[in-house]
Amino acid sequence: MKDAVFKLKANENPVFLRITSAIFTRIAASSTQLEAVNAVNLMTGESCCVVVDTVLKNVLREAYPADGYVDRSFQITKFAPVAGKRYATFDVKEIQVRAEQSPQAMSKTATESGGLDRVRAGDYEDYRKSPLWRKIKRRVLKRDGKVCRRCGGKATLVHHRSYTDEVLAGNNDEQLASICEGCHNFIHKDENGYTRNPEETDRLLLTRDESAAFPVPEVDLRLRWRKDPPGWDRMSAVQRQAFECEHGRLKLLHWLRLGKWPDTTRRLLRSHHGMTDEQIDTEVAALRTQKMQHRKRQ
Ligand SMILES: [Zn+2]
Numbered sequence: 454m455k456d457a458v459f460k461l462k463a464n465e466n467p468v469f470l471r472i473t474s475a476i477f478t479r480i481a482a483s484s485t486q487l488e489a490v491n492a493v494n495l496m497t498g499e500s501c502c503v504v505v506d507t508v509l510k511n512v513l514r515e516a517y518p519a520d521g522y523v524d525r526s527f528q529i530t531k532f533a534p535v536a537g538k539r540y541a542t543f544d545v546k547e548i549q550v551r552a553e554q555s556p557q558a559m560s561k562t563a564t565e566s567g568g569l570d571r572v573r574a575g576d577y578e579d580y581r582k583s584p585l586w587r588k589i590k591r592r593v594l595k596r597d598g599k600v601c602r603r604c605g606g607k608a609t610l611v612h613h614r615s616y617t618d619e620v621l622a623g624n625n626d627e628q629l630a631s632i633c634e635g636c637h638n639f640i641h642k643d644e645n646g647y648t649r650n651p652e653e654t655d656r657l658l659l660t661r662d663e664s665a666a667f668p669v670p671e672v673d674l675r676l677r678w679r680k681d682p683p684g685w686d687r688m689s690a691v692q693r694q695a696f697e698c699e700h701g702r703l704k705l706l707h708w709l710r711l712g713k714w715p716d717t718t719r720r721l722l723r724s725h726h727g728m729t730d731e732q733i734d735t736e737v738a739a740l741r742t743q744k745m746q747h748r749k750r751q
């Protein structure tokens with residue numbers, strides 16, 4: 454029967470389809486809308502209308518932007534959702550079909566390499582801009598409470614430990630980790646700027662480093678903005694925060710040395726930096742001496 458609605462079953466039996474239209478919304482009943490594609494069942498030669506689940510839709514759209522899946526043939530296997538997951542997973546392989554022959558899988562075999570090939574092929578930039586990825590990223594950051602996996606500071610990025618189709622489609626968040634910018638740079642590049650191998654990257658991601666060590670900030674009161682110290686790119690969120698806090702403290706002490714807003718400055722040093730008046734006086738005196746010695750040397 455032409456245009457029969459065909460629902461993929463989660464029974465691990467692959468279906469062989471040539472997709473012949475872009476994904477469209479089909480009104481099945483007045484209250485039910487389905488997303489579907491027109492396709493040809495390659496085993497039987499029948500035309501059919503295939504219901505496309507959200508996950509399958511995302512896999513197709515991500516792998517073949519701009520409806521590039523139209524007029525291509527696929528081997529699609531649907532797996533039932535694993536315990537605790539809401540979504541079924543799909544294994545989608547593009548296949549080559551020769552006339553009068555049964556479908557023949559292309560060289561891409563493992564789902565894993567499928568995902569990675571696409572990432573390497575340069576589609577990854579498109580992927581990172583996609584609403585799908587933004588949604589996954591938001592979900593993962595929320596799951597982790599925006600805490601960086603490595604340093605425990607504030608995470609702003611999500612790192613992929615693997616690029617399988619499952620992960621890219623948003624069906625396996627276990628392989629995604631919230632991370633801060635500095636730790637992300639650190640785990641991917643070594644001190645000479647060379648890309649680390651994936652094993653090393655993964656090892657460093659999972660090695661907790663909560664160190665707050667940072668270079669002594671240089672305060673330049675002529676500058677409106679604080680200058681980043683060398684190595685800032687690779688400093689963890691914890692280190693960056695400690696550095697900024699110390700820079701702020703030194704700046705207040707310098708203002709006090711110059712007699713600027715003494716009341717406010719002193720109050721901030723007490724409340725924000727937990728200093729006593731004695732400590733403040735000692736440090737301001739030390740800065741004065743330092744400055745005088747510096748002038749003498751010049
Ligand atoms: Zn971090």
Ligand SMILES: [Zn+2]
Pocket residue numbers: 611612613637641
């Ligand atoms: Zn990464």
